[in-house]
Amino acid sequence: MNLKQLAKELNLSISAVSKALRDSHEISASTKLAVLAKAKELNYQVNPFASSLRKQKSKTIAVVVPEIDNIFFALAINGIESVAQEKEYHVLIYLTHEDAQKEVSVTQLLQNGRVDGIMMSLSSQTTDFSHIQQLKEKELPIVLFDRVAEHINVPKVTTDDYDSGESATEHLIEAGCKKIAFLSISNNLSISNKRKSGYIDSIKKNNLPNSKNLIIECSQDDEKNKLLIKNLLKKKNRPDGIFASVEKLALLCYEVCDELNLNIPADIKIIGFSNLHTAALLKPSLTTITQPAYEIGRESALLIFKLIEKRGNSIIPEKTVVASSLIKRGSTKK
Amino acid sequence: MNLKQLAKELNLSISAVSKALRDSHEISASTKLAVLAKAKELNYQVNPFASSLRKQKSKTIAVVVPEIDNIFFALAINGIESVAQEKEYHVLIYLTHEDAQKEVSVTQLLQNGRVDGIMMSLSSQTTDFSHIQQLKEKELPIVLFDRVAEHINVPKVTTDDYDSGESATEHLIEAGCKKIAFLSISNNLSISNKRKSGYIDSIKKNNLPNSKNLIIECSQDDEKNKLLIKNLLKKKNRPDGIFASVEKLALLCYEVCDELNLNIPADIKIIGFSNLHTAALLKPSLTTITQPAYEIGRESALLIFKLIEKRGNSIIPEKTVVASSLIKRGSTKK
DNA sequence: CTGAAAGCGCTTACAG
DNA sequence: CTGAAAGCGCTTACAG
Numbered sequence: 001m002n003l004k005q006l007a008k009e010l011n012l013s014i015s016a017v018s019k020a021l022r023d024s025h026e027i028s029a030s031t032k033l034a035v036l037a038k039a040k041e042l043n044y045q046v047n048p049f050a051s052s053l054r055k056q057k058s059k060t061i062a063v064v065v066p067e068i069d070n071i072f073f074a075l076a077i078n079g080i081e082s083v084a085q086e087k088e089y090h091v092l093i094y095l096t097h098e099d100a101q102k103e104v105s106v107t108q109l110l111q112n113g114r115v116d117g118i119m120m121s122l123s124s125q126t127t128d129f130s131h132i133q134q135l136k137e138k139e140l141p142i143v144l145f146d147r148v149a150e151h152i153n154v155p156k157v158t159t160d161d162y163d164s165g166e167s168a169t170e171h172l173i174e175a176g177c178k179k180i181a182f183l184s185i186s187n188n189l190s191i192s193n194k195r196k197s198g199y200i201d202s203i204k205k206n207n208l209p210n211s212k213n214l215i216i217e218c219s220q221d222d223e224k225n226k227l228l229i230k231n232l233l234k235k236k237n238r239p240d241g242i243f244a245s246v247e248k249l250a251l252l253c254y255e256v257c258d259e260l261n262l263n264i265p266a267d268i269k270i271i272g273f274s275n276l277h278t279a280a281l282l283k284p285s286l287t288t289i290t291q292p293a294y295e296i297g298r299e300s301a302l303l304i305f306k307l308i309e310k311r312g313n314s315i316i317p318e319k320t321v322v323a324s325s326l327i328k329r330g331s332t333k334k
Numbered sequence: 335m336n337l338k339q340l341a342k343e344l345n346l347s348i349s350a351v352s353k354a355l356r357d358s359h360e361i362s363a364s365t366k367l368a369v370l371a372k373a374k375e376l377n378y379q380v381n382p383f384a385s386s387l388r389k390q391k392s393k394t395i396a397v398v399v400p401e402i403d404n405i406f407f408a409l410a411i412n413g414i415e416s417v418a419q420e421k422e423y424h425v426l427i428y429l430t431h432e433d434a435q436k437e438v439s440v441t442q443l444l445q446n447g448r449v450d451g452i453m454m455s456l457s458s459q460t461t462d463f464s465h466i467q468q469l470k471e472k473e474l475p476i477v478l479f480d481r482v483a484e485h486i487n488v489p490k491v492t493t494d495d496y497d498s499g500e501s502a503t504e505h506l507i508e509a510g511c512k513k514i515a516f517l518s519i520s521n522n523l524s525i526s527n528k529r530k531s532g533y534i535d536s537i538k539k540n541n542l543p544n545s546k547n548l549i550i551e552c553s554q555d556d557e558k559n560k561l562l563i564k565n566l567l568k569k570k571n572r573p574d575g576i577f578a579s580v581e582k583l584a585l586l587c588y589e590v591c592d593e594l595n596l597n598i599p600a601d602i603k604i605i606g607f608s609n610l611h612t613a614a615l616l617k618p619s620l621t622t623i624t625q626p627a628y629e630i631g632r633e634s635a636l637l638i639f640k641l642i643e644k645r646g647n648s649i650i651p652e653k654t655v656v657a658s659s660l661i662k663r664g665s666t667k668k
Numbered sequence: 669c670t671g672a673a674a675g676c677g678c679t680t681a682c683a684g
Numbered sequence: 685c686t687g688a689a690a691g692c693g694c695t696t697a698c699a700g
Contacts, residue, residue: 361686
C-alpha cells in the first residue's frame with residue numbers, strides 16, 4: 001500500500017493525498033477527512049526511506065556508548081529513549097566496547113545521513129579526538145555525555161566530577177581516614193582527571209601527608225587490578241580509606257577485603273562512584289557518589305534536539321553540568 | 335557528494351560507478367580500481383535511504399524490550415549487537431516499559447519497512463498476542479526471546495525454565511528446606527508459568543505437604559511486594575526456603591530478612607533467577623539460576639538473520655532452548 | 669483547493 | 685564492458 005494506490009482509491013492525485021496526510025493548509029477539511037479515513041482503513045503507512053530521501057531528514061538519532069551492560073549507560077539510554085519517544089524519533093545503538101578504532105569507524109559510518117544527530121560517550125581508549133572534530137565540521141549535530149573530551153568545542157553533558165571527587169574525599173576524612181588511596185583508571189577523558197584533581201586538592205587542603213602518592217593506576221584488566229589492590233591492602237601500613245573512581249574497583253575492594261579478612265568500615269572505609277542498584281544491599285552497604293544517569297541521558301537528548309531543530313541563533317550551552325549525589329552508607333561509618 | 339558528482343569526476347556514467355562500487359562482474363577491474371580510489375578520495379558514502387528505497391531492504395533490525403536498565407536485557411542486547419555488527423546491520427531500540435499498549439504501537443510502527451526484522455521480548459502486561467500474529471501474517475521476520483508467548487508459532491528463544499524451576503526447588507530441598515515459598519509474578523507469558531510448574535511438580539514429587547499453597551503472587555509494585563514478603567516471614571510457621579522467580583523479589587527478601595533479623599541461610603534459604611553481577615558480593619552471596627543472556631541475544635539474532643536471508647526451504651526451528659545454570663552460593667548453604 | 673511534474677539518490681534490467 | 689532509462693515512494697514548488 002503506497003500513495004499511488006491510496007490516491008487511486010480516493011480518486012485524488014498523489015500530491016493531494018500526500019498533502020492531506022501531512023495536514024497541509026492547502027487541502028480542504030472534507031478531503032482531509034476522507035483521506036485520513038481511507039488511509040486508516042487500508043492501513044497506509046508512509047515509506048520512511050522515500051520520505052527521508054526526499055526531506056533529507058532521518059527522524060533518527062544514534063547513541064554510541066562503550067558498553068551497555070553497565071547500569072550507568074543503560075540508564076542514560078533509558079533517558080535518551082524517553083525524549084526520543086516524545087519527539088517520535090528512532091534510536092540507533094552502537095557499542096564500541098571501549099575500542100577507539102571501533103569508535104572512529106562508527107563515527108565515519110554515521111556521516112552518510114542515516115541519523116540527524118549523534119550522542120556519544122567516548123571509549124576510555126580514545127586518545128585522538130579528530131573524529132569528533134570532523135562531525136563538528138560536517139555540521140552533523142553531536143552531543144558528548146559523561147565520557148567527554150574537554151577541549152573539543154561541542155556540547156557536553158557531564159556531572160560535577162571535580163566537586164564530587166573533593167566531597168568524596170572530605171567524607172572519608174570526616175569519617176576519620178588519615179591515609180586515603182585513590183583507585184584511578186587513567187585515560188584521556190576529563191572525567192577521570194577531574195575526579196582525581198578533586199581528590200588531590202582535597203588531600204592537600206586537609207594536609208594529609210600520608211595520602212601523598214597514593215594514586216593507584218588501575219587498568220582494564222580486573223585480575224591485575226585485584227592483585228594490585230590486594231598488595232596494597234596486605235601492607236602493614238595500608239590505607240584506612242579507599243576512594244574508587246569507578247564502580248568495579250569498589251567491588252574489587254570488597255572481594256579483596258573478604259579474602260584478607262579486613263573489616264569494612266572498621267579496618268578500612270570505602271567510597272566509590274556507582275549507579276549500582278544493589279549498593280545498599282552489600283554488606284556493609286556501599287557509600288556511593290551516584291550520577292543521575294537517566295537525567296544525563298535526558299539532558300543530552302534535549303540538547304541534541306535543540307541542535308537538530310536549531311533555527312537562527314538559539315544558544316546551545318557548551319557545558320551542561322548536573323550534580324551527582326553522595327549517598328552515605330555503611331562502608332564509611334565511623 | 336553523491337553518485338552523480340562522483341561519476342562526473344570520473345567521466346563515467348552513474349550506473350557504471352554504482353556497479354563498480356558494488357563490485358559488479360559487469361565492470362572491468364581497472365574501472366573498479368579507479369572508482370574505488372576516487373570514492374575514497376572524495377569520501378563518498380552511499381545514501382542509505384536511496385539505497386533502501388530502491389532495494390526494499392533497510393539493513394536494520396529492531397529490538398523491542400520491556401526495559402533496558404535490567405542486566406538481563408542489557409546483556410541480551412549486547413549479544414544481538416555483536417551479531418548485527420558482524421552482519422553490518424543497524425540496531426534500533428524500542429522500550430515498552432512493560433506497557434502492552436506501547437508494545438502494540440511500536441509493533442505497528444515497525445510495519446512500514448523501516449526494519450528487516452524484529453526481535454522482541456514481551457511486556458509482562460501483554461495479554462493479547464494478535465499484534466505478533468499480525469507481523470507473522472505480514473511476513474515481517476520476527477523472533478521472540480525470553481518473554482515469549484507460547485502459542486504463537488513464531489521462532490522463540492528461551493531458557494529451560496521448567497527444568498530450572500525444578501532444579502532450583504530440588505536444590506532447596508537438598509539443602510534441608512521443608513517449606514518452600516515460590517514468589518511468583520503472574521502474567522500471560524509462558525516463562526513465569528514454566529518456572530512455577532517446575533516448582534509445583536518438584537514439590538509434589540518430593541512430597542512436601544507444607545509447601546502446598548505457598549505460591550505468593552507478587553505485583554509490579556515493590557512496596558506491596560515487600561509488605562507481602564514481610565508478612566510471610568513474620569509468621570511463626572514461616573517458610574524455611576524461598577524461591578524467587580525474578581531477581582528483584584530475591585533482593586526484597588534480603589531487605590526483609592535484614593529488617594526482621596532473620597539469618598540467611600540459617601533461618602531461611604533463598605534462591606532466585608538473576609543475572610546480577612553482584613550476586614556473589616551480597617552477604618551472604620546469593621544462589622542464582624542464571625540465564626545465559628548474552629547467548630540468548632546472539633542466538634535470537636542469528637535466527638532473525640536466517641529468517642531475513644531465508645531462501646527456499648531452509649528450516650527455522652520454532653523453539654530454541656538454551657540452558658540456564660544453577661550457581662550455588664551462600665544463601666542456600668546447609 | 670487540486671494536480672502535474674520534478675527530483676531526492678540510488679539500483680538494475682536492458683540495449684548496445 | 686559501459687550507458688541511458690525507468691522506477692523505488694515520497695514531498696513540494698509551481699501552475700491553474
